[in-house]
Amino acid sequence: MAVNCTSLEEVRNNIDRLDQQIVTLLAERGRYVSQAARFKKDTDDVKAPQRVEQVIAKVRHLATLADANPDVTEQVYRAMIAAFIRQELDEHAGLAINPTT
Template identity: 80%
Template sequence: MAATCTTLEEVRTNIDLLDKQIITLLAERGRYVSQAARFKKDTADVKAPQRVEQVIAKVRGLSETVGANPEVTEHVYRAMIAAFIQQELGEHAAMTKVGERQA
């Protein structure tokens, strides 16, 4: 739960602390995304629009449970997922090229 701040500087300090935690979690999530590329056979599996919608529905529900704005959460997650899909597409393409060279 957010602390009640008495100054703008206190608000910014708390936001900076949260940003460090968020970036750390993004890095961890990214490492799992990198691992997922190994299990996907083609770019359609990487893009997985049905999975994207599952994740969006899940995080919107979590938002409501914890008191976050579901619209903001969805917007952030759609941007994050799109960026991770691009990362994963690059990794998947690189793995595919390595596999073709070994064959």
């Protein structure tokens, strides 16, 4: 829950604190994305448009519950998912070249 700040500096300090948490969570999410590449057969499995839409629907609902703007949440998630798909495609391609047993 956001506190009612009394200065721009306090607002910025809170945003900086949240940015640290968000980046830490993005790093953790990215490590799971890297693992997911091992379980997918091909690039179509990596792109998984149906799964993307499931995630978008889920986060829009979560945004509503959290009193966040669902449109902003969707835009952020679509950008994040696109970036992680690119990462996962690179991971998947690397696995195809150097499969592990």
